[in-house]
Amino acid sequence: MPSSNEAVSEDSLSIPLIDFSSFTTPNTGDKSATADAVLKGFQNAGFIYLTNFGIPPEILSETFELSKRFFERPFEQKEALRWTTPDANRGYVSYGREKSSQSLDKATVDASRSQGLDLKESMEIGREDPNGPFPNHWPDRFDEEGKVFKEKMLDFFQRCDDLHLKVMSAIAVGLGLGEDFFNESCTPGDNNLRLLHYPPVPKETFKSNPNQLRLGAHSDYGSITLLFQDTVGGLQVQSPTGRFINATPIPNTVVVNAGDLLARWANDKIKSTLHRVVEPDRSEQDAVVLGEKGDGGKEGQEYYPARYSIAHFCNPNFDVMIETLPGTYESEEDKVYKEAIRCKDHLVQRLAATY
Ligand SMILES: O=C(O)CCC(=O)C(=O)O
Numbered sequence: 419m420p421s422s423n424e425a426v427s428e429d430s431l432s433i434p435l436i437d438f439s440s441f442t443t444p445n446t447g448d449k450s451a452t453a454d455a456v457l458k459g460f461q462n463a464g465f466i467y468l469t470n471f472g473i474p475p476e477i478l479s480e481t482f483e484l485s486k487r488f489f490e491r492p493f494e495q496k497e498a499l500r501w502t503t504p505d506a507n508r509g510y511v512s513y514g515r516e517k518s519s520q521s522l523d524k525a526t527v528d529a530s531r532s533q534g535l536d537l538k539e540s541m542e543i544g545r546e547d548p549n550g551p552f553p554n555h556w557p558d559r560f561d562e563e564g565k566v567f568k569e570k571m572l573d574f575f576q577r578c579d580d581l582h583l584k585v586m587s588a589i590a591v592g593l594g595l596g597e598d599f600f601n602e603s604c605t606p607g608d609n610n611l612r613l614l615h616y617p618p619v620p621k622e623t624f625k626s627n628p629n630q631l632r633l634g635a636h637s638d639y640g641s642i643t644l645l646f647q648d649t650v651g652g653l654q655v656q657s658p659t660g661r662f663i664n665a666t667p668i669p670n671t672v673v674v675n676a677g678d679l680l681a682r683w684a685n686d687k688i689k690s691t692l693h694r695v696v697e698p699d700r701s702e703q704d705a706v707v708l709g710e711k712g713d714g715g716k717e718g719q720e721y722y723p724a725r726y727s728i729a730h731f732c733n734p735n736f737d738v739m740i741e742t743l744p745g746t747y748e749s750e751e752d753k754v755y756k757e758a759i760r761c762k763d764h765l766v767q768r769l770a771a772t773y
């Protein structure tokens with residue numbers, strides 16, 4: 419059973435639940451104690467849950483509602499906004515287009531598609547730069563609601579960017595590097611807001627194919643990911659022994675996990691942990707019978723309910739060279755990665771394999 423300052427505790431996986439107010443509200447709490455807890459969480463589990471993270475609950479519910487309504491748009495509209503290339507990484511991604519994987523080899527990833535496609539659609543929003551080479555694909559051209567979507571998503575994006583800097587600041591304090599250490603490399607930051615919709619799935623789909631997942635096991639690519647989940651459940655995090663453990667939704671928290679680039683930056687002293695999404699845990703949420711509610715399901719068939727989540731993938735600026743952080747090694751021999759890598763080269767390599 420998790421304790422009051424643990425969100426998850428099972429099979430040697432302990433994910434801390436941390437009150438983040440010392441970083442979000444002036445003159446509240448002890449920053450250095452918070453920073454230690456944040457760093458320890460990333461070093462041990464690669465995942466933490468934060469409360470009091472500075473984004474009001476009404477903003478979050480509004481963003482979830484806009485996301486839901488976006489996915490309800492006709493397919494032709496969504497396709498008109500479609501994702502194009504890993505370089506751009508913006509736009510609508512239809513069912514089955516992305517296959518989450520750890521492999522960097524496109525052929526291996528494509529072969530794994532036959533085991534079951536990811537059961538999700540998503541909308542990717544990048545840093546707003548309308549005159550740059552990769553403008554966002556906004557639905558504002560369709561109607562008034564599309565204009566509101568754009569305005570509110572840009573506001574939410576900014577709030578997430580602010581939280582990114584605060585979490586990086588906590589990591590820096592934890593490592594003894596000073597609060598502002600990451601400010602320059604992570605401002606403005608080439609971050610990516612992803613709205614996710616996992617549609618209702620017949621129970622039978624998971625029963626008849628044990629390899630079927632809502633989202634395949636993967637680690638994230640960048641510095642950190644801010645993950646907001648609804649109450650449905652299904653997110654699982656791999657424990658040190660290799661089992662996937664439920665990362666149960668806790669109201670008014672954000673799940674934050676470290677990505678591969680941060681792990682590399684921190685000389686692998688921080689973990690970028692595998693995670694995936696499956697059907698909701700049966701003990702937490704029974705399957706519901708849909709089909710009678712006019713939602714397009716087959717009459718009388720049992721479905722797991724739809725799930726919505728929002729991920730803000732944070733990165734340093736694309737042109738930052740990632741070199742082992744001071745304080746994570748003593749001599750040159752301790753460096754796991756001898757060569758620096760440009761942030762963008764690392765990210766595009768990962769994206770190119772999975773789409
Ligand atoms: O939907 C979720 O809870 C997880 C999403 C995720 O891990 C991802 O998009 O990288």
Ligand SMILES: [Fe+2]
Nearest residue numbers: 636637638693
């Ligand atoms: Fe992820």
